Amino acid sequence: MKKADMVLVAVVILAAAISLFLGQFLKREGTFATVSVDGSVVAEYALDEDGTYAIKGADGGVNILVIEDGKAFLSEADCPDKLCVKQGSISKVGGSIICLPHKVVIEITGEGEKIQIDAVTQ
Amino acid sequence: MQLHNKPKKIAYYGLLIAVAFVLSYLESLIPAFVAVPGVKLGLTNLVVLIALEYFGYKEAFVINMIRILLVGLTFGNGFSLIYSFAGGILSFVMMVLLKKTGKFSLSGISVSGGVSHNLAQILVAAVILQSHALFYYLPVLLISGTVAGLVIGLISAEILKRLPKTF
Numbered sequence: 010m011k012k013a014d015m016v017l018v019a020v021v022i023l024a025a026a027i028s029l030f031l032g033q034f035l036k037r038e039g040t041f042a043t044v045s046v047d048g049s050v051v052a053e054y055a056l057d058e059d060g061t062y063a064i065k066g067a068d069g070g071v072n073i074l075v076i077e078d079g080k081a082f083l084s085e086a087d088c089p090d091k092l093c094v095k096q097g098s099i100s101k102v103g104g105s106i107i108c109l110p111h112k113v114v115i116e117i118t119g120e121g122e123k124i125q126i127d128a129v130t131q
Numbered sequence: 132m133q134l135h136n137k138p139k140k141i142a143y144y145g146l147l148i149a150v151a152f153v154l155s156y157l158e159s160l161i162p163a164f165v166a167v168p169g170v171k172l173g174l175t176n177l178v179v180l181i182a183l184e185y186f187g188y189k190e191a192f193v194i195n196m197i198r199i200l201l202v203g204l205t206f207g208n209g210f211s212l213i214y215s216f217a218g219g220i221l222s223f224v225m226m227v228l229l230k231k232t233g234k235f236s237l238s239g240i241s242v243s244g245g246v247s248h249n250l251a252q253i254l255v256a257a258v259i260l261q262s263h264a265l266f267y268y269l270p271v272l273l274i275s276g277t278v279a280g281l282v283i284g285l286i287s288a289e290i291l292k293r294l295p296k297t298f
Binding site: 010011012013014017018021022024025026028029032045047048049090092095096097103104105107109110112114116 | 166167236246260265269281
């Protein structure tokens, strides 16, 4: 290990700490779970209404979204790695669950960030 | 450590690509430690580091591109290829830049490769998914890129110690 290596590692760790701090600091309790597939919003569910929804991902995949006790999580998915299911539940603004193979992003948004879409599907 | 025998060189390129293949497969067998997409050991970077030691930058780049393409076509799908190329290209550029300064050891070069690989993948995912939520994964991926980079750097140093200086 040379000095330059240690400086590099220190810089990266610092960047990680800063981004972690920023991410945590900006978190507030969320109001909506916004679902987007392949970059477009397809649905928005209020976190205070329990429900189970099937999301059709890109290339025909399916992810099952559950909203319960103000939290959102994926209970099932037919993608190969199921990392999205293992990610657990989210409830704070900015939090997200991402299924890369299905191009599905579940993101928690707050009052001031409600996305204007024509219809909210139930 | 330059090779001047062309057929021999080509044979070694093929060998390195084959090793990268096997390492990719082995890595796919390791279950994900963390539920975050993109956290992995980056074993195939071993091959890139070794290629950079023995061959020139252009040759190492070609080896890198070919192995990404072949591994991506064999194990992945069209969708994963773009992530692999983005990660592979940025990490290669960073590693070459650091190597050229002469101030970094294999560990530092490897860390830069691991971190930039993950950074590139987050950027590509953020663009494809049109979501800034990806950036919440930055801390995890920066740290895992660093740790993986250090481990791979150590392993490659040990391997290079045991390989002949010339073929």
